[in-house]
Amino acid sequence: MSSSRPEPVPMPEGRGAATLAAPEAVLEAGAVTVPKAGPVAPPAPVLAAAPPPRRAWAPLLQAAPLWLVLLLFFVFPLLATGVVSLWNYTEYSLVPDVTQRNYVEMFEGCGTLSDGLCTTFRTYLSTLRLCGMVWATTLLLGFTVAYFLCFHIRSDGMRMALFLLCTAPFLTSNVIRMISWIPLLGREGVVNHALLAMRLVDQPQDWLLFSEFSVVLAFVHLYTLFVVVPVFNSMMRIDHRLLEAARDAGASAWQTIWHVVVPLAKPGLVIGSIFVIVLVMGDFVTIGVMGGQQIASVGKVIQVQMSYLQFPAAAAQAVVLLALVLVIIAVMTKLVDIRREL
Amino acid sequence: MDHTGIGRRGALKAAAGIAAGLAAPAVHAQGAVSLRYVGTAVNQHQGIKEKVKEDLGITLDYIPVTSDDVVRRAVTQPNSFDILDSEYWMLKKIIPSGNLVGMDAKKIKLAGEITSVFLKGEVGGKTIGGQGTAPWKVLYLPAASAKTFAPSQTEYLTLIPTTYNADTLGIRPDKIGRPISSWAELLNPQFKGRASILNIPSIGIMDAAMVVEATGQHKYADKGNMTKAEIDLTMKVLTEAKRAGQFRAFWKDFNESVNLMASGETVIQSMWSPAVTKVRSMGVPCVYQPLKEGYRAWAAGFGLPKTLSGRKLDAAYEFINWFLSGWAGAFLNRQGYYSAVLSTAKANMQPYEWDFWMEGKPAAQDIKAPDGTVMEKAGAVRDGGSFEARMGAVACWNAVMDENDYMVRKWNEFIAA
Numbered sequence: 081m082s083s084s085r086p087e088p089v090p091m092p093e094g095r096g097a098a099t100l101a102a103p104e105a106v107l108e109a110g111a112v113t114v115p116k117a118g119p120v121a122p123p124a125p126v127l128a129a130a131p132p133p134r135r136a137w138a139p140l141l142q143a144a145p146l147w148l149v150l151l152l153f154f155v156f157p158l159l160a161t162g163v164v165s166l167w168n169y170t171e172y173s174l175v176p177d178v179t180q181r182n183y184v185e186m187f188e189g190c191g192t193l194s195d196g197l198c199t200t201f202r203t204y205l206s207t208l209r210l211c212g213m214v215w216a217t218t219l220l221l222g223f224t225v226a227y228f229l230c231f232h233i234r235s236d237g238m239r240m241a242l243f244l245l246c247t248a249p250f251l252t253s254n255v256i257r258m259i260s261w262i263p264l265l266g267r268e269g270v271v272n273h274a275l276l277a278m279r280l281v282d283q284p285q286d287w288l289l290f291s292e293f294s295v296v297l298a299f300v301h302l303y304t305l306f307v308v309v310p311v312f313n314s315m316m317r318i319d320h321r322l323l324e325a326a327r328d329a330g331a332s333a334w335q336t337i338w339h340v341v342v343p344l345a346k347p348g349l350v351i352g353s354i355f356v357i358v359l360v361m362g363d364f365v366t367i368g369v370m371g372g373q374q375i376a377s378v379g380k381v382i383q384v385q386m387s388y389l390q391f392p393a394a395a396a397q398a399v400v401l402l403a404l405v406l407v408i409i410a411v412m413t414k415l416v417d418i419r420r421e422l
Numbered sequence: 423m424d425h426t427g428i429g430r431r432g433a434l435k436a437a438a439g440i441a442a443g444l445a446a447p448a449v450h451a452q453g454a455v456s457l458r459y460v461g462t463a464v465n466q467h468q469g470i471k472e473k474v475k476e477d478l479g480i481t482l483d484y485i486p487v488t489s490d491d492v493v494r495r496a497v498t499q500p501n502s503f504d505i506l507d508s509e510y511w512m513l514k515k516i517i518p519s520g521n522l523v524g525m526d527a528k529k530i531k532l533a534g535e536i537t538s539v540f541l542k543g544e545v546g547g548k549t550i551g552g553q554g555t556a557p558w559k560v561l562y563l564p565a566a567s568a569k570t571f572a573p574s575q576t577e578y579l580t581l582i583p584t585t586y587n588a589d590t591l592g593i594r595p596d597k598i599g600r601p602i603s604s605w606a607e608l609l610n611p612q613f614k615g616r617a618s619i620l621n622i623p624s625i626g627i628m629d630a631a632m633v634v635e636a637t638g639q640h641k642y643a644d645k646g647n648m649t650k651a652e653i654d655l656t657m658k659v660l661t662e663a664k665r666a667g668q669f670r671a672f673w674k675d676f677n678e679s680v681n682l683m684a685s686g687e688t689v690i691q692s693m694w695s696p697a698v699t700k701v702r703s704m705g706v707p708c709v710y711q712p713l714k715e716g717y718r719a720w721a722a723g724f725g726l727p728k729t730l731s732g733r734k735l736d737a738a739y740e741f742i743n744w745f746l747s748g749w750a751g752a753f754l755n756r757q758g759y760y761s762a763v764l765s766t767a768k769a770n771m772q773p774y775e776w777d778f779w780m781e782g783k784p785a786a787q788d789i790k791a792p793d794g795t796v797m798e799k800a801g802a803v804r805d806g807g808s809f810e811a812r813m814g815a816v817a818c819w820n821a822v823m824d825e826n827d828y829m830v831r832k833w834n835e836f837i838a839a
Contacts, residue, residue, distance in 0.1 A: 171826060172497050172519045185831065199835040206838065268686045286615055289687070290671045372671025373621040374664065376838035384623070384837075387490035388830045389497060389515070 158402075165395035174391060182396035203376040204404070210292065210367065210377070211360045214299040218356050219349065221300065222307025226348070227341065229308075230315040231323070246308055249301075258298045258366055265289040265297075290372030298370045303359055307352030314348030315341065350416045354409055361405050455737040456481035460495055461507025462488065463676070464696075464722065464759075465584055470750055478744055480737050488675065489622060496521055496725075504734050505741070506725040511555035511624070511646075513580050514822040516725075517569060523728035524563035524578025529739050532746045533579070535763045539813055540583050540721070546810040550719075554628065554646020554821030557583065557721045567728065581723030582742050583762035585754050588717030588812045592683060592693030596707045605629075605715050606636035608690060609663045618682055618691035619660075621672035623833035625820055627653070628718050629692045630660050632817065636715050646821030650828055657832045661839045672837075683708055695758045698805075699797060712806040716817030723762075755779050756791070760809060782808030 165182055168175040190198035197205070225246065233239045249257055264270045265288040272284040287293055318341065326336040342349075364379030373380075378401050385394035459466065463486040471482045485503065487495060493512045495502060500521035508516065516522055527533045538544045543558040552559070562572040563580055571580070593602050597616075608617055608629070620626045631645040634656055642652060663669065670688050673679045679697045682688045684706045693710065701708040724742050726735070744750070751767030754760075756775060761767040768776055774786040782804055789798040798804075806812045823829055 171515050171822070199831075199838050202838045203834075262681070263685070266685050266687055286670075368674070372669075373674060374669060374672060374837070376834075380837065381834050384830065384834055387488075387494065388623070388826070389494060390827065390830065 161395045161398055164392050165399045167392040167395075169390055169392045172389065182393045183400075185393065186396055186400065203378055203381055206376045207361060207378050210295060210299070210375075211357055213292070213296045214303065214360050215353060215356050217296065217300045218304045218307045219353065221304050222311050222352055223342075223345070223349070225304070225308050226311040226315050226345075227337070229312055230318075231341075243312065246305055250305065254302050255365070257301060258369055261294065261298055261301070261370065262289065265294055290370070290374065292371070292375065294370045295367055295375060298366050299360055299363075302366065303356050306355040306359070307349075310351040310355075311345055311348035314345040318344045346416045347418050350412050350418055353412060357408055358405060361401065454479055454481055455733055456483055457504040457734065457737060457741060458483045458485060458502070459505045459507065460485045460487060460503035461492060461722070462486065462509075465507055465754070467753065469753060473749060473753075474741060474744065477749075478737075478740055480741055482741075489625075496727075500727045501729055503727060504730055505738055506727065507584065507722060508581060508725050509720055509722045509820060510557040510560055510581065511720070511820040511822050513560045513571075513725075514555055517560070517563070517571065517580060520567065520569045521727060522580065522725045523730070524566040524568060524576075524580065525582055525724075525726060525742075526566070527577045527579055529743075530579070530582055530746070531743050532763050532766065533582075535746075535765060536583060537760075537762060537764055539586065539760075540762065545813045548810075548814050550813060551716060551817045551819075553642070553644045553818035554718075556819045557586070557723075581725045582746070583721060583723040584745060584750075585759040585761065586719065586721035586813075587695050587759050588719045588806070588816050589692070589694060590713055590717050590806070591711050592679075592691055592698045592701070593709050593711045594683065594686070594689040594707060595709050597686065597689040602690070602711050603714050604636045605632040605713050608633050608692075609637070609659070609668055611666070611668070613668070613690050615667050615670055616687070616689045617668050618670055618673055618679075618688045620679075620692050621674045621837070623830050624822060624826070625718075626672075626692070627656055627829060627833070628818060628820065630656050632713075632715055632718065634659050636713075645818045647823050648825065648829070650825055653823075653825060653829050653832055657836050661836050664836065664839060680704075699758055699791075703791070703795060703797060710805040712812070712815070716815045717806075717812065718818055718820065719813070719816040720820040758804075760813070764809075778802075778804060780809045782806075782811060 164174070166178050166180075168177040168179045168181060186200050188198065189195065190201055196202075229239055229242055233242060262269075266272070267284045267286060267289070269289070271288060272281075275281045275285065276283075322340055322344075323336055326340050331339065362379050364377055364383045367375055367377040368380060378397060382394045382397045382401075385391075385397065457480060459482045461484075466484040466486055471484065474480055474482055489509065489512075492506070492508055493515050496506055496508065496512070496516045497519045500519075506516075506522065513522075539550060540557050540561060543550050543552055543556060550556070560571050560580055562574070562576045563578040564570065564572040564576055566578050568578070572578075591602070591605065591608060598613075607613070608619070619629050627648075628645055631642055631648070631652075634640050635642060635645070639659065640652065640655055642648060648656065671678075671682060673682055673691070676694065676697055679691065679693055680700045682691065683693070683697070684701045684704050695710055698708050698710040724738075724745070726738055730738060746763045746766065748763070748766030748770040751761030751763060752770035752775075755767050755771060756779065758779070760780075764780070768780075771779075775789065777783040778785040778789055778798070785798055785800050785802050787800050788796045789802070791797045806815075
């Protein structure tokens with residue numbers, strides 16, 4: 081969000097400034113999205129090929145605090161999770177060990193398909209299905225909102241005002257935003273009363289609440305902004321003359337969107353997608369509350385195992401989930417090289 | 423259960439050490455003592471806190487957590503509390519960790535006055551159902567620092583009992599319109615999409631077992647300690663019901679259960695007594711329905727971490743003695759719970775209150791909550807009747823099974839089904 085502000089809005093006249101500003105924004109945004117690689121990598125070559133010792137130490141020292149923070153709060157916990165996932169456990173203690181028990185138990189019965197899918201596959205399928213639905217909806221909505229803000233609002237002031245309006249729901253806690261759907265969607269809730277009063281249905285609709293519908297609805301409400309912001313950021317960089325050129329060349333409105341706007345907004349779309357996918361894949365609160373605790377999710381499984389002190393089993397689940405999410409992100413960043421395209 | 427190498431305590435010693443280091447400056451060298459009190463919110467009332475401050479000058483720092491977190495705290499962070507308000511079934515996990523110290527019966531003035539429910543498993547001379555982790559099975563330790571339970575009475579108590587109750591199903595009589603008398607009704611297709619159970623595996627499966635027995639599908643040797651085959655059977659029954667759309671939702675905490683019932687999402691569900699009271703105080707009819715197969719009971723008590731010493735230890739004993747001395751007991755009895763020492767609680771209650779809550783007699787005048795709101799009009803009778811009738815009809819107690827790991831895995835499978 082912050083990187084979009086300093087940059088002047090690319091109006092046709094201010095084009096020189098816009099093209100000049102772009103490379104800076106690339107570096108800035110690149111550093112923001114990939115904090116591990118950016119500032120940490122450079123010191124190594126300096127150290128390797130540096131005879132004058134004073135100059136070699138300075139950048140290393142400068143990078144040290146971040147190194148330390150990442151090491152303590154990112155690398156170490158991750159390693160610990162990996163190690164604990166190989167431990168054994170009893171009701172009340174962890175037993176340091178190298179055992180495959182947690183992984184074996186996780187995939188128990190997954191080899192045969194005769195009794196239907198095993199628990200783990202079913203849980204992952206359910207999580208992925210929800211994730212897919214939320215992703216598609218937030219992407220569509222986020223793109224539409226950003227498009228409207230960028231290309232249909234003429235004045236900068238108005239654009240900023242509307243953009244800030246989008247963030248207004250974030251002034252309340254996300255738990256409250258989620259829970260406030262319940263009285264609306266319930267069997268005796270506002271929506272059902274309205275439907276009955278309008279005689280659209282003859283009896284209250286149960287699928288509105290404690291269903292996949294309500295889970296997706298809550299997620300879309302919570303996370304659409306995470307798509308709007310990066311897409312808006314990408315779109316603001318699009319030179320308006322490109323759209324004019326497309327129109328001059330005879331492209332229809334849809335063709336312009338599909339062949340000009342979408343390709344240029346891709347980095348924003350990918351960053352937004354990563355936010356949404358990571359958040360949904362690890363969630364257990366929203367799925368629990370809005371799904372009436374009846375819908376399986378990987379996060380929920382981990383939470384149950386943690387509350388029964390089965391930390392190694394939960395760690396193994398977390399490792400598998402992490403691997404899956406990393407694969408998804410790797411595929412997406414392969415499709416679009418975010419750092420180059422920004 | 424002998425574990426070699428680093429136990430969980432060892433692994434977390436560093437973290438606990440840091441926590442203790444941070445907490446230390448907060449302890450006053452002189453002046454008022456404060457006790458960090460970890461437990462579910464059941465006993466953590468503002469009224470009790472104020473009265474303790476007034477009577478003893480001790481400040482209670484309430485740290486409310488969920489049932490599962492009580493166990494987790496006790497096992498992994500024994501330095502993070504001075505008093506543990508635990509349920510008896512949790513002891514099967516906590517005592518082997520060695521984090522609680524046996525409480526000296528000689529320092530508890532009213533130890534001998536504790537109700538026979540705990541000491542003998544009897545009420546009114548009648549034996550109470552003992553399936554599951556009944557409190558009298560885990561009441562004593564052979565020594566102060568023991569990690570196993572003593573089979574008979576010793577000087578060292580695991581927990582000093584505070585409250586206990588008999589749980590059953592809550593129903594909405596206005597929406598059901600006919601008498602409900604059996605646990606089997608929970609899975610009756612008539613209530614399709616309007617039933618609920620708890621999503622706390624160890625308690626949820628007990629309710630399911632009551633249903634399985636009520637429908638005559640299986641007779642358990644001990645519902646609180648099922649074999650793997652019995653767990654499979656119970657979860658199969660639940661899974662079929664879930665797939666058929668029997669459940670509207672599962673609930674995990676007190677407020678969720680109140681909301682489900684009050685909003686009409688469910689008409690029959692497992693419930694806790696004060697949740698029913700809360701629904702009723704919102705003006706929604708709700709009954710804590712006694713059932714012919716009996717109740718599922720639970721009991722809670724105070725335990726002390728073995729690290730406690732000096733002024734804090736004295737203060738903890740002082741507080742526990744105060745708790746048994748009547749005021750708190752009366753306070754809890756008026757909420758629909760039962761207190762550990764009945765004689766002192768009775769002395770602190772009005773006769774009409776005692777008659778209503780404990781004797782099962784019609785209320786001679788309006789029954790009021792501690793905050794003064796009317797809970798029951800004159801003439802009302804408590805659901806399930808008297809103390810002896812309710813506690814006498816207990817069928818099983820909240821429990822930790824030997825096959826707990828397996829059960830949790832099966833429960834996750836059920837949620838995914």
